[in-house]
Amino acid sequence: MLLYETPIKLELIGRTLYKDGKPLSYTSRTVSEMADVLIDSKKAFPDGPAYHMYRDVFLWGSLRYDVTVIPPRMYGDEYAKTYGHYHAEAKKGLTYPELYQILSGEGTFIMQRLSKDDRFDCIFVKCKKGDVIFIPPNYGHVLVNTNPNSPLVSCNVVSNSFSADYSGYKENHGAAYYCTKDGLTQNMNCLVGRTETLTPKATLERCKLEIGDLLEEISSNPDKLKFLEDPSLLSA
Ligand SMILES: [Fe+2]
Numbered sequence: 001m002l003l004y005e006t007p008i009k010l011e012l013i014g015r016t017l018y019k020d021g022k023p024l025s026y027t028s029r030t031v032s033e034m035a036d037v038l039i040d041s042k043k044a045f046p047d048g049p050a051y052h053m054y055r056d057v058f059l060w061g062s063l064r065y066d067v068t069v070i071p072p073r074m075y076g077d078e079y080a081k082t083y084g085h086y087h088a089e090a091k092k093g094l095t096y097p098e099l100y101q102i103l104s105g106e107g108t109f110i111m112q113r114l115s116k117d118d119r120f121d122c123i124f125v126k127c128k129k130g131d132v133i134f135i136p137p138n139y140g141h142v143l144v145n146t147n148p149n150s151p152l153v154s155c156n157v158v159s160n161s162f163s164a165d166y167s168g169y170k171e172n173h174g175a176a177y178y179c180t181k182d183g184l185t186q187n188m189n190c191l192v193g194r195t196e197t198l199t200p201k202a203t204l205e206r207c208k209l210e211i212g213d214l215l216e217e218i219s220s221n222p223d224k225l226k227f228l229e230d231p232s233l234l235s236a
Helices: 031-037 167-171 200-205 214-220 222-228
Strands: 002-004 010-013 016-019 027-030 049-060 063-070 089-091 098-104 106-114 120-128 132-135 140-145 152-159 177-180 183-186 192-198
Touching: 010 063, 016 049, 027 031, 031 049, 031 167, 049 214, 063 140, 063 214, 063 222, 098 106, 098 120, 098 214, 098 222, 106 132, 106 152, 106 177, 120 200, 132 200, 140 152, 140 167, 152 214, 152 222, 192 200, 214 222
Parallel strands: 120 192
Antiparallel strands: 002 010, 010 016, 027 049, 049 063, 063 152, 098 132, 098 152, 106 120, 106 140, 177 183
16 A cells, blocks of 8 residues: 655555665554453454554654554454553643544544543544544544454654553543444443544644644644644644
8 A cells, every 4th residue: 555655655565564665663552452442341352463553654853753554353343443542741731732644544533531520521533534633632542443344544743752651541441432333332431521523624723723744744844743742832
């Protein structure tokens, strides 16, 4: 699957991502590691890779461009997904935000933020090839591959200044919602506050962001992405 010709050639063949013809190293999360966050956590699913992460495909300053591939599969009635994580605090009260783009396939983001009354406010975003999605400060996120017949390939640009925190998702056995064949199903380990469904474009517009193709932006217009290091630059 040819993802880009320029400014770098990116091609995904099997589970190997080639950058200008050279294979990149990657890490995989296994199905057994996912057991903690599945709706059907007690059921044993055939082990193997659940998804693959290619870090530092492109670097600019302290920002990095990664690619993630979620192969098509189901865990019973639940769609394949990432584990889910939160980011560290970048400025007082604001964690590092992130930008994603869908390079192939279709999916749903489940974002969540713990409100003052200990409930999760959730944002659901359906997305497909070409869409750019903004993860605002303080929101954890899971990406779900909602097409069981094709891989979901996404890229993201984020600060390199922290490590993702997976513990909140482990503790609650997943996000506040699971994405199943029957739709979104609430995780009863989580109290839920406000929920809303946004388009990818609306996630950008809320913070008055105009962001195009992420590889293009980070390679030719990186100053525009400074808010990823300093979220206090964002419009409320
Ligand atoms: Fe993230």
